[in-house]
Amino acid sequence: MATKTTSRNWKGRLALISLSLFLFPFCNKEEKVVVDDSNAVINLNIPHFPSMEMDSDRFISKARAELGEDLFFDPILSRNFDISCSSCHLTNLAFSDGLKVSVGTEGRMHNRNSPTLFNVGWHPYFFMDGGNPSLESQVIGPIEEHREMDLAFTEAIARVAADGNYREKFQQVFDLPVSAYTLSLALASYERTLVSYRSAFDEYYYYGDSMALTNQEKRGLALFKSEALSCASCHQFPLTTDFSFQNNGLYEDYTADPGRARVTNNLAEHEGQFKVAMLRNIALTGPYMHDGSLSTLSEVIDHYASGGSQHPLKSDLIKGFTISADDKAALIAFLESLTDTVSYKKVY
Amino acid sequence: MKTKILGLLALAIISTSACKDDEPVSNTPIANTTVQVNLNYDFNFGTEDFSLNTEYTLDNGYKVRYSLATFYLSKPVIMDDAGGMTALSPEYLIVRPDVTMSDLGFIQEGHAHMFNFSVGVDSASNTENGSTGVQPTDFSDPNHPLGPQPEGMYWSWASGYIFVKIEGEVDYEGNGTYDQVFKYHLGTNEFRKDRSTMLHSDVSGGETINMLLAIDYKAFFNGVDLTTEILSMSMGDGRALGIKMMDQFDQAMTISKMENGNKNN
Numbered sequence: 001m002a003t004k005t006t007s008r009n010w011k012g013r014l015a016l017i018s019l020s021l022f023l024f025p026f027c028n029k030e031e032k033v034v035v036d037d038s039n040a041v042i043n044l045n046i047p048h049f050p051s052m053e054m055d056s057d058r059f060i061s062k063a064r065a066e067l068g069e070d071l072f073f074d075p076i077l078s079r080n081f082d083i084s085c086s087s088c089h090l091t092n093l094a095f096s097d098g099l100k101v102s103v104g105t106e107g108r109m110h111n112r113n114s115p116t117l118f119n120v121g122w123h124p125y126f127f128m129d130g131g132n133p134s135l136e137s138q139v140i141g142p143i144e145e146h147r148e149m150d151l152a153f154t155e156a157i158a159r160v161a162a163d164g165n166y167r168e169k170f171q172q173v174f175d176l177p178v179s180a181y182t183l184s185l186a187l188a189s190y191e192r193t194l195v196s197y198r199s200a201f202d203e204y205y206y207y208g209d210s211m212a213l214t215n216q217e218k219r220g221l222a223l224f225k226s227e228a229l230s231c232a233s234c235h236q237f238p239l240t241t242d243f244s245f246q247n248n249g250l251y252e253d254y255t256a257d258p259g260r261a262r263v264t265n266n267l268a269e270h271e272g273q274f275k276v277a278m279l280r281n282i283a284l285t286g287p288y289m290h291d292g293s294l295s296t297l298s299e300v301i302d303h304y305a306s307g308g309s310q311h312p313l314k315s316d317l318i319k320g321f322t323i324s325a326d327d328k329a330a331l332i333a334f335l336e337s338l339t340d341t342v343s344y345k346k347v348y
Numbered sequence: 349m350k351t352k353i354l355g356l357l358a359l360a361i362i363s364t365s366a367c368k369d370d371e372p373v374s375n376t377p378i379a380n381t382t383v384q385v386n387l388n389y390d391f392n393f394g395t396e397d398f399s400l401n402t403e404y405t406l407d408n409g410y411k412v413r414y415s416l417a418t419f420y421l422s423k424p425v426i427m428d429d430a431g432g433m434t435a436l437s438p439e440y441l442i443v444r445p446d447v448t449m450s451d452l453g454f455i456q457e458g459h460a461h462m463f464n465f466s467v468g469v470d471s472a473s474n475t476e477n478g479s480t481g482v483q484p485t486d487f488s489d490p491n492h493p494l495g496p497q498p499e500g501m502y503w504s505w506a507s508g509y510i511f512v513k514i515e516g517e518v519d520y521e522g523n524g525t526y527d528q529v530f531k532y533h534l535g536t537n538e539f540r541k542d543r544s545t546m547l548h549s550d551v552s553g554g555e556t557i558n559m560l561l562a563i564d565y566k567a568f569f570n571g572v573d574l575t576t577e578i579l580s581m582s583m584g585d586g587r588a589l590g591i592k593m594m595d596q597f598d599q600a601m602t603i604s605k606m607e608n609g610n611k612n613n
Contacts, residue, residue, distance in 0.1 A: 127505055129505075131503075131504075131505050131506045131507050132475075132504055132505065132506075132507045133475055133483075133507055134483060134485070136483070136485040136486075137475075137483035137484065137485045137486075137504055137507065138504060139485070139504075140484065140485065140496070140502065140504035141504035141505050144500055144504065145505075152496075152498055152499075152500055153484065153496040153500070154490075154496045154497065154498045155498075157490070157496065176488055177488075179487070179488040179489075179490060180484050180485045180486075180487055180488070180490075180495050180496045181485060181486065181487055181488040182488065183485075184485035185485075258584060261584070262505075262506075262583060262584060263505070263506045263507070263583070265536070265583055265584065265587055
């Protein structure tokens with residue numbers, strides 16, 4: 001409950017900040033979204049991003065997103081009413097939680113690090129091993145997972161349907177009762193509005209502001225794109241991921257978490273492979289790696305510089321490199337420039 | 349006269365409304381040329397009737413108690429002797445131990461040669477490994493079998509339906525204390541079992557074909573070492589045991605035609 005209150009306060013404060021910072025500096029930009037009708041379709045048009053693909057019935061509206069936001073912060077979806085989605089996806093940490101691995105209901109420890117939810121609407125598949133194809137059906141995962149909210153999805157639907165306020169809102173927003181379809185659609189709609197696209201890097205790289213990055217950050221960007229480091233081969237712009245599955249040589253032994261092989265049952269080809277993480281807001285989303293085993297960006301760079309483990313499926317791109325202290329600082333400075341100017345931003 | 353006309357009008361309105369309500373949908377009998385198809389269930393533990401949360405004894409003295417025994421049955425069809433298929437309805441069924449019979453709709457009279465179905469969900473609908481298909485969140489109808497189920501018949505993390513979900517406890521010493529939990533969550537496309545039974549029946553309109561699907565939950569444990577073979581989610585290290593337990597389930601199941609000639613009038 002305490003977590004929820006904290007998140008709510010952050011959300012409230014940051015929403016106000018974001019509203020002012022978002023609308024004023026960019027009020028003439030074409031991606032600005034003005035919505036008069038809460039049920040109107042919101043078309044996200046971010047010039048330097050690919051279009052966000054979704055089925056026609058899964059469009060975003062202000063009303064849908066607000067309903068999803070209410071659910072996202074409501075512990076009604078956890079078995080003991082003690083945590084909500086926002087407990088592991090905090091607004092002030094770019095919707096991650098700052099912990100090595102997440103902690104679920106009754107203090108149960110997960111085995112994976114909480115990922116950012118920013119730009120999750122562009123993901124072609126979900127979870128680090130990519131086992132789920134839609135933002136809607138993935139919501140069942142954290143609700144039912146015993147180390148997270150541990151509530152049968154049917155029970156979650158029944159609880160929300162039993163709440164008169166929600167019942168009325170669902171009818172207003174969807175013209176349908178609370179169901180698996182509408183509950184998941186509301187949450188997914190909210191998550192699709194979590195968009196991060198206007199960092200200092202974006203200002204420099206896509207909006208032509210040559211002063212948006214410092215010289216050190218620009219040097220870091222050059223290193224990031226260099227063949228020697230090969231970061232940009234997988235962390236491709238603009239989303240900073242190509243969504244491929246890679247074994248980054250973190251371990252020799254992946255018994256604790258086989259990654260992609262967990263869903264394909266193909267250890268020979270997929271052991272230790274995880275979906276390439278987005279780097280936007282990376283300065284806010286540590287610790288790093290699928291299990292949060294690296295605490296700082298400095299440690300992450302050290303890992304890649306070392307060349308990682310000798311696992312047979314390790315990506316060919318991870319060969320190790322030499323990097324000076326100055327260059328390392330520049331690379332970190334560039335990564336920090338991927339932090340959005342406002343860490344919580346509504347697009348409606 | 350006016351009263352008579354109004355009365356006739358009222359009758360016509362009532363008749364029209366009644367017709368609308370009774371509008372035939374697919375598989376609804378037309379005249380007397382259709383044959384009702386029923387699938388009956390008989391769940392046992394050896395020679396005893398089977399139910400959840402009841403203690404049974406295996407031949408080795410272990411006491412077992414099932415808390416879950418749910419499975420998907422899908423795509424039931426009747427094949428005629430020319431190989432023509434009549435799809436039965438519903439297309440997907442959730443079968444629990446308290447179900448005694450499923451109404452599978454109607455076929456046209458003639459020769460019913462064979463009954464086919466699958467245990468599990470067909471690969472086109474099963475969204476395994478993130479492929480396209482359906483997911484429980486696609487359904488607003490709370491009663492749709494592929495929608496969310498109370499026992500959780502879908503792996504959201506692996507994006508596929510759990511075809512057979514069996515859970516319970518075992519008491520090795522028979523001293524009244526349950527020592528170990530067993531859980532078999534069996535699924536992925538490779539696990540689906542296609543089953544059929546010969547009917548060889550000439551059926552006339554108004555008759556009923558009754559079939560019997562029986563499962564012996566004692567036979568399910570034949571050759572299973574319940575001290576070690578207790579947990580499988582069908583993935584990773586548990587895959588080999590999952591495959592074995594799906595075969596066990598398949599072998600514990602029999603399907604047959606019930607001899608009857610019930611009229612469906």
